[in-house]
Amino acid sequence: MPDQPTSPTNGTDATSPADSQWPLWEVFLQPPKGEAHEHAGSVHAVSAEQALQNARDVYARRGEAVSIWVVPSASITASTPDDMGPFFDPGNDKPYRHPQFYKVPRGVRVF
Amino acid sequence: MPISAQPGFVSYLLRLGDDRLVLGHRLSEWCGHGPILEEDIALANVALDLVGEATLLLKLAGETESAGRNEDALAYFRDSTEYRNALIAELPKGDFGFTIVRQFFFSVFSLLQMQALQRSSNAELAGIAAKAVKEAKYHVRHSAQWVVTLGDGTEESHARAQAAVDELWRYTGELFLTDAVEQEVASAGLGVDASTLAEPWHAQVEEILRRATLTVPPVSYMQRGGRDGRHTEHLGHMLSEMQIVARSHPGATW
Incomplete structure (x- = not known):
């Protein structure tokens, strides 16, 4: 690909004429208090407040969450399938990166 | 006769329940027809909240009346002349702007009414009101957000929202009418005289309309x-339409 600036809207440009829908937002729910927010899905909305409400109505109406985050999908920079090799393969042949040679001391909880 | 068995209280509970049953049914007509999937679900959620509130209120009305009518009998086997909802609830759903403006007008009213009813001397009604307050708060937030979005949106959305306000305004006065029933339940501490809600309603509604x-x-x-x-x-x-299944198959269960 020629030197194309990696616009944050790449791939998820909800304003392109082909997409008649409103901008897309990613939804993260915190299941019970104290746990990390997890990706639940996405909603369309014209504003952050509307995205929050739509997320509540679509993903949290049965008491699934105690907190909701919404993030414009366009703000997410994601790796591509082309990145698979350079990003993730080099780790596989370096066993010393995996701390599996250590004996876990007694009394330490193994997850 | 116990205080809660006053006929005025039954009429009052029917007003509360019928407002929510009729408006809930009108909203449910959007199911599958919402402008986008997310809003379709949101409208159905609000409809379910309202029908749920109506179920509890009509159940309490039936128990207070002590004539052997439960919430289903009251919902499905009364004719329109026996319904006590305000006219604003029964108007056809119109376009999305009309539905949203109506929902906003009613939700602000409902929130004020239910906040006051949390102090009802009837413990069951106070409990229903406490549940309804949480729901109504979200209904106000959701519909107000939409009123501002539509009113302060495109020329088309503004025109439709303004047309809805103009059309619906003359149905808002009825929400605050006082009569012997309202005064009876208010003086007994069972209910709230609707006329006392007019001032805060106008303040809140007009503020959002200005922003929109x-x-x-x-x-x-x-x-x-x-x-x-x-x-x-x-x-x-x-x-x-709402009653045909129940009336065609009386006593049917599923």
């Missing part, structure tokens, strides 16, 4: 009649 760049129509004539069973032609049509 919508104009409050000059007050002229206010429609009325629903509280006494005098309805528009629309309620009968709506009820015939």
Whole structure:
């Protein structure tokens, strides 16, 4: 690909004429208090407040969450399938990166 | 006769329940027809909240009446002249702007009413109100957000929202009418006289309309009649659809 600036809207440009829908937002729910927010899905909305409400109505109406985050999908920079090799393969042949040679001391909880 | 068995209290509970049943049914007509999937679900959620509140209120009305009618009997086997909802609830759903403006007007009213009813001397009604307050808060937030989005949106959305405000305004006065029933339940500590809710309602509604760049129509004539069973032609049509299954198969269960 020629030197194309990696616009944050790449791939998820909800304003392109082909997409008649409103901008897309990613939804993260915190299941019970104290746990990390997890990706639940996405909603369309014209504003952050509307995205929050739509997320509540679509993903949290049965008491699934105690907190909701919404993030414009366009703000997410994601790796591509082309990145698979350079990003993730080099780790596989370096066993010393995996701390599996250590004996876990007694009394330490193994997850 | 215990205080809660006053006939006025039964009439009052029917007003509370019928407002929510009829409006909930009108909202449910959007199911599968919402402007986008997310809003379709949101409208159905609000509809379910309202029908849920109506179920509890009509159940309490039936128990208070002690004539052997449960919430289903009250919902499905009364004719339009026996319904006590305000006319604003029964108007056809119109376009999305009309539905949203109506929902906003009613939700602000409902929140004020239910906040006051949390102090009802009838413990069951106070409990229902406490549940309804949480729901109504979200209904206000959701519909107010939409009123501002539509009013302060495109030329088309503004025009439709303003048309809805103009059309609906004359049905808002009925929400705050006072009569012997309202005064009876208010003096018994069971309910709240609706006329006391007019001032805070106008303050909140007009604030949002201003933010939405919508104009409050000059007050002229206010429609009325629903509280006494005098309805528009629309309620009968709506009820015939809502009641047909229950009436065709009395006693059916699933």
